[in-house]
Amino acid sequence: MNVNMLLENLNEQQRLAVSAPAQALLVLAGAGTGKTRVLVHRIAWQIQVLGCSPYSILAVTFTNKAAMEMRGRIESLLKMSLNHFWIGTFHSIAYRLLRRHAEAAKLPSNFQVIDSDDQLRLIKRILTDLKIDDKKWPANKVQYFINQEKENGQRALMIETTDFYQKNMQRFYLEYQQYCQRSGIVDFSELLLRSYELLRDNLELRNHYRQLFRQVHVDEFQDTNTIQYAWLKLLTENQNNLFIVGDDDQSIYSWRGAKVANLTYFQQDYPLHQFIKLEQNYRSTQAILTVANHLISHNQQRLGKTLRTDLMQGDQVNLYAAFNEQDEAYFVVEKIKQAKNEGKAFSDHAILYRVNAQSRLFEERLMLEGIPYRVYGGFRFFERAEIKNTVAYLRLIANRHDDASFERVVNFPTRGIGLKTLEIIRKYALNSQCSLWQAAVDLISHSQLSSRSITPLKQFLQLIKTLSDSAEALILADKIKLVIETSGLQTYYQQQSDAKTENRLENLAELINAASLFKVSINDQDILTELELFLNSIALETGERYRDQEIDCVQLMTLHSAKGLEFEQVFVVGLEDNLFPSSQSLYEPNRLEEERRLFYVGITRAMRHLYLSYSESRWWYGQENNSKPSRFLSEIPLDSIKEVRLRSHTHQKPALSAIKPPSSIETDYKVNQKVQHPKFGEGIILKIEGEGMQRKIQIRFEETGIKWLMLSYAKLT
DNA sequence: ACCTGAAATATTTTT
DNA sequence: TATTTCAGGT
Numbered sequence: 001m002n003v004n005m006l007l008e009n010l011n012e013q014q015r016l017a018v019s020a021p022a023q024a025l026l027v028l029a030g031a032g033t034g035k036t037r038v039l040v041h042r043i044a045w046q047i048q049v050l051g052c053s054p055y056s057i058l059a060v061t062f063t064n065k066a067a068m069e070m071r072g073r074i075e076s077l078l079k080m081s082l083n084h085f086w087i088g089t090f091h092s093i094a095y096r097l098l099r100r101h102a103e104a105a106k107l108p109s110n111f112q113v114i115d116s117d118d119q120l121r122l123i124k125r126i127l128t129d130l131k132i133d134d135k136k137w138p139a140n141k142v143q144y145f146i147n148q149e150k151e152n153g154q155r156a157l158m159i160e161t162t163d164f165y166q167k168n169m170q171r172f173y174l175e176y177q178q179y180c181q182r183s184g185i186v187d188f189s190e191l192l193l194r195s196y197e198l199l200r201d202n203l204e205l206r207n208h209y210r211q212l213f214r215q216v217h218v219d220e221f222q223d224t225n226t227i228q229y230a231w232l233k234l235l236t237e238n239q240n241n242l243f244i245v246g247d248d249d250q251s252i253y254s255w256r257g258a259k260v261a262n263l264t265y266f267q268q269d270y271p272l273h274q275f276i277k278l279e280q281n282y283r284s285t286q287a288i289l290t291v292a293n294h295l296i297s298h299n300q301q302r303l304g305k306t307l308r309t310d311l312m313q314g315d316q317v318n319l320y321a322a323f324n325e326q327d328e329a330y331f332v333v334e335k336i337k338q339a340k341n342e343g344k345a346f347s348d349h350a351i352l353y354r355v356n357a358q359s360r361l362f363e364e365r366l367m368l369e370g371i372p373y374r375v376y377g378g379f380r381f382f383e384r385a386e387i388k389n390t391v392a393y394l395r396l397i398a399n400r401h402d403d404a405s406f407e408r409v410v411n412f413p414t415r416g417i418g419l420k421t422l423e424i425i426r427k428y429a430l431n432s433q434c435s436l437w438q439a440a441v442d443l444i445s446h447s448q449l450s451s452r453s454i455t456p457l458k459q460f461l462q463l464i465k466t467l468s469d470s471a472e473a474l475i476l477a478d479k480i481k482l483v484i485e486t487s488g489l490q491t492y493y494q495q496q497s498d499a500k501t502e503n504r505l506e507n508l509a510e511l512i513n514a515a516s517l518f519k520v521s522i523n524d525q526d527i528l529t530e531l532e533l534f535l536n537s538i539a540l541e542t543g544e545r546y547r548d549q550e551i552d553c554v555q556l557m558t559l560h561s562a563k564g565l566e567f568e569q570v571f572v573v574g575l576e577d578n579l580f581p582s583s584q585s586l587y588e589p590n591r592l593e594e595e596r597r598l599f600y601v602g603i604t605r606a607m608r609h610l611y612l613s614y615s616e617s618r619w620w621y622g623q624e625n626n627s628k629p630s631r632f633l634s635e636i637p638l639d640s641i642k643e644v645r646l647r648s649h650t651h652q653k654p655a656l657s658a659i660k661p662p663s664s665i666e667t668d669y670k671v672n673q674k675v676q677h678p679k680f681g682e683g684i685i686l687k688i689e690g691e692g693m694q695r696k697i698q699i700r701f702e703e704t705g706i707k708w709l710m711l712s713y714a715k716l717t
Numbered sequence: 718a719c720c721t722g723a724a725a726t727a728t729t730t731t732t
Numbered sequence: 733t734a735t736t737t738c739a740g741g742t
Binding site for chain 1: 718719727728729730731732
């Protein structure tokens with residue numbers, strides 16, 4: 001391997017980025033411009049040419065998939081195995097840091113990672129213990145609040161507020177925080193916050209890692225949130241060695257706390273950075289890029305860049321107006337069949353939709369035609385109830401004082417331990433500040449339980465004890481097998497043999513399979529058992545990696561999960577107002593821009609052929625609704641799209657004529673004027689900005705507070 | 718403890 | 733519409 005090999009087949013801009021000296025660098029890379037390629041070659045360059053040790057390179061991504069791909073590509077480029085490379089998601093890197101420095105992070109060495117589902121359950125539990133009315137203070141709102149605060153770097157006691165709502169939320173946050181600390185539980189946002197604090201408060205450690213990492217790389221930087229950026233800054237500030245790749249036009253996670261503004265902050269915080277734009281697109285035809293460029297130019301907040309391609313014009317972008325959602329699915333599947341007959345593979349096709357619920361129609365249609373397909377996202381493997389139940393048993397084996405798991409399976413499968421008994425155990429545990437397990441043990445020995453419930457409870461405790469004893473000598477996969485067989489789960493799922501539960505045993509078998517594939521990293525001098533490591537790792541994984549990827553099948557996914565992927569032929573479906581853009585984003589300019597970026601992401605996934613479709617009516621909430629074509633369609637020049645139909649529906653009215661830009665509002669508004677909004681109610685105008693279609697208006701609503709609205713869409717009276 | 722049916726509730730997007 | 737939660741009966 002020589003230097004030239006790493007630089008050949010790169011364009012000038014890419015080459016500049018790859019061969020730059022170690023310094024702060026921003027690569028603003030449009031869709032399909034070889035972003036990952038640059039990152040991969042850059043890392044290889046540092047190892048090969050600059051002589052960096054693989055351990056001295058940190059690369060962070062947002063998904064496990066991206067991390068795995070990057071690792072694989074570097075490995076095949078360098079032809080060496082880089083097992084303990086610092087490549088991973090923010091969460092998994094944070095986990096690794098905390099694992100190594102648990103004590104310094106003020107965590108018990110056997111701390112447990114919980115997923116958002118577990119987090120919600122825990123919050124519910126805490127709220128009931130506090131005797132809080134869950135109608136007034138819904139657990140998911142509390143969860144959202146806590147995570148949001150953590151992602152902004154705020155601990156409960158750091159929040160300064162006099163607001164009643166916030167005060168209450170703060171109290172719940174504090175309770176939750178204390179509970180987690182007591183029981184060594186770490187949720188997703190805690191991983192980030194805790195590892196930030198670890199580096200912030202620990203000069204020695206911080207310096208160690210600052211010296212270790214010669215360069216820190218971040219993929220999809222536009223998706224970083226406040227705490228992630230703060231963490232990166234701790235590692236790189238004043239060293240000027242942060243290498244970031246991102247695209248502000250593909251920022252689609254602001255609802256999850258991502259701050260596009262971090263791109264701007266980076267430019268301020270690293271004044272010596274180099275700035276490279278990648279605008280040469282290698283993925284899509286001219287026709288597709290024209291549509292993409294036009295669409296995204298409607299966004300106001302952009303750093304600005306335009307994609308170019310040397311590829312041919314290609315087929316026009318197609319638009320199909322379906323008369324209902326079934327017709328839409330029929331159309332898409334027909335097109336896929338046609339392409340297959342012309343020699344294309346099923347896996348060259350992707351159907352992209354706004355919400356997961358839309359997948360069903362396409363699945364039905366594909367199934368009917370006997371076409372293999374794969375749905376990404378949606379129900380995640382490790383979130384299925386049967387998996388979670390098994391995991392709960394495993395967790396109890398690893399740690400009997402895991403209350404969440406205790407609650408989950410103490411009476412599942414049912415063994416005669418009712419709510420009453422459980423209530424007594426909870427109360428006892430709360431009073432004596434001990435775990436539910438300990439409470440159960442104590443209550444039995446003090447014989448403070450009714451004779452009816454004492455036997456099953458004893459049996460349960462005995463079951464867990466026996467399980468952990470006999471599991472001790474077994475390998476991981478066999479441990480899990482033993483649990484499934486002995487706990488009664490297997491019998492339970494065997495008895496439940498309706499169509500829906502049929503897969504459950506298969507899923508359990510898959511869990512055993514996943515365990516047998518699980519590899520413990522040798523590197524970390526861990527005190528944890530293999531089981532504990534496995535349990536933590538599945539909290540951080542979606543289970544995607546254990547799936548079979550060999551089969552040739554049509555790809556179905558949300559627009560969000562399509563980011564980073566590419567397909568020969570792409571269908572973006574359901575392009576209707578209220579669905580895409582979603583009804584919750586229609587009236588707020590920032591959210592509308594994000595929806596537009598989401599559409600932009602969808603369009604730029606296509607290499608050769610792009611089909612857009614909408615339906616004139618759609619079943620929603622069990623009702624048939626007339627739908628309007630998405631306003632985004634009116635932002636694409638008409639001559640760059642071709643209207644298509646199937647031969648069977650020649651009577652259809654032309655689709656393009658239905659697409660009209662929203663009528664501009666003639667009424668003039670003044671500051672301080674009272675207005676009425678269909679969704680938000682009454683309010684007062686605070687500010688008006690912008691001209692024409694881009695005119696924005698700031699209103700204080702009595703109910704919902706201050707909001708920016710797009711005047712041309714706001715339907716004010 | 719568990720079953721049943723009615724009523725409420727939910728639909729972004731994910732580590 | 734589909735799923736989940738809740739109340740009331742056994």
